[in-house]
Amino acid sequence: MPELPEVEVVRAGLEPAVTGARVTGVTVRDERSLRRHRGPSEDFVDRLTGRGLLVPRRRGKFLWIPLAPAIPGPVEGTGGTEALVVHLGMSGQVLLREPGVEDKQTRIRIDLEHPLHGPLRLNFADQRIFGSMALDVLRPTGVPGDTVPSQVAHIARDPLDPLFSDAAFLTGLARRRTGVKRALLDQTLISGIGNIYADEALWAARIHYDQPTESLSRSRAKLLLGEVRAVLWKALAEGGTSFDAQYVNVNGASGYFSHSLNAYGRQGEPCSRCGRLLVRDTFMNRGSHYCAFCQRIRVRRAPAD
Numbered sequence: 001m002p003e004l005p006e007v008e009v010v011r012a013g014l015e016p017a018v019t020g021a022r023v024t025g026v027t028v029r030d031e032r033s034l035r036r037h038r039g040p041s042e043d044f045v046d047r048l049t050g051r052g053l054l055v056p057r058r059r060g061k062f063l064w065i066p067l068a069p070a071i072p073g074p075v076e077g078t079g080g081t082e083a084l085v086v087h088l089g090m091s092g093q094v095l096l097r098e099p100g101v102e103d104k105q106t107r108i109r110i111d112l113e114h115p116l117h118g119p120l121r122l123n124f125a126d127q128r129i130f131g132s133m134a135l136d137v138l139r140p141t142g143v144p145g146d147t148v149p150s151q152v153a154h155i156a157r158d159p160l161d162p163l164f165s166d167a168a169f170l171t172g173l174a175r176r177r178t179g180v181k182r183a184l185l186d187q188t189l190i191s192g193i194g195n196i197y198a199d200e201a202l203w204a205a206r207i208h209y210d211q212p213t214e215s216l217s218r219s220r221a222k223l224l225l226g227e228v229r230a231v232l233w234k235a236l237a238e239g240g241t242s243f244d245a246q247y248v249n250v251n252g253a254s255g256y257f258s259h260s261l262n263a264y265g266r267q268g269e270p271c272s273r274c275g276r277l278l279v280r281d282t283f284m285n286r287g288s289h290y291c292a293f294c295q296r297i298r299v300r301r302a303p304a305d
Contacts, residue, residue: 002088004060004158004192005235010094011058017096017120018053018065018112025049025111033107033126036151037134047135048084060191062087062152066138081138085149092131097121108133158192159229170221173213180216181209181288193228196264197235199289201228203263208297209288234260263289
């Protein structure tokens with residue numbers, strides 16, 4: 001599943017092409033890709049056609065494009081604005097194309113007219129149909145001028161968000177009383193981290209994936225958060241992680257972070273730190289990849305009397 005770096009690469013690629021554009025036509029080719037939209041496909045088409053698109057935004061793995069009001073002034077009952085919300089699921093792709101260009105497995109097609117770039121086409125392609133598009137109400141977050149779609153409001157801020165609170169995360173992590181990887185994958189605690197980047201950050205911090213959160217010292221938890229950020233920034237710089245053609249950017253190009261992986265998918269290969277073989281454990285219907293020597297579970301000793 002695309003994680004924060006992949007979704008941010010898509011968001012950044014969309015920004016110059018869609019900001020200021022107007023929707024001239026919408027075609028829904030598979031209604032299953034509207035599973036998160038509250039209403040039939042006709043409602044999605046009617047409400048989106050003719051709308052202006054504003055700067056794309058993201059929280060964690062969710063991407064949305066705020067919509068200019070259909071009529072001047074606030075949209076009644078929406079708190080001011082709506083957004084086109086995109087979730088890539090396992091294999092969703094948002095592809096910018098020239099007018100008339102089709103992509104295999106396109107589920108939703110949106111035609112645009114941009115004041116500088118002219119006509120464009122946005123194809124939402126999805127092989128496995130776990131992704132979706134939807135129109136949703138934007139709700140205030142409590143920060144002046146900051147809003148999120150209502151279906152994203154329960155998602156925590158991600159560690160690259162300027163408003164992310166390190167202190168709140170560290171406190172929440174200590175209170176979770178679960179394995180540390182489960183906590184990293186909990187999108188209500190910290191968003192944008194999936195299996196790949198959790199394994200990479202835990203390897204970098206030398207922390208076992210099942211280390212109890214309450215046993216982590218404050219300093220080790222801070223180290224882990226720092227490694228999470230470092231891994232995400234590096235993956236962003238390399239365009240995300242592509243193992244196959246299911247994740248591509250808006251131009252159809254793959255990311256290169258798979259060449260920089262230290263743990264994920266490398267079971268049976270030597271650890272680049274100690275030389276021992278990396279292993280894979282079954283974890284939450286997927287896998288955890290780690291070095292059993294570098295990432296041993298540590299038990300905090302009770303203070304002496």
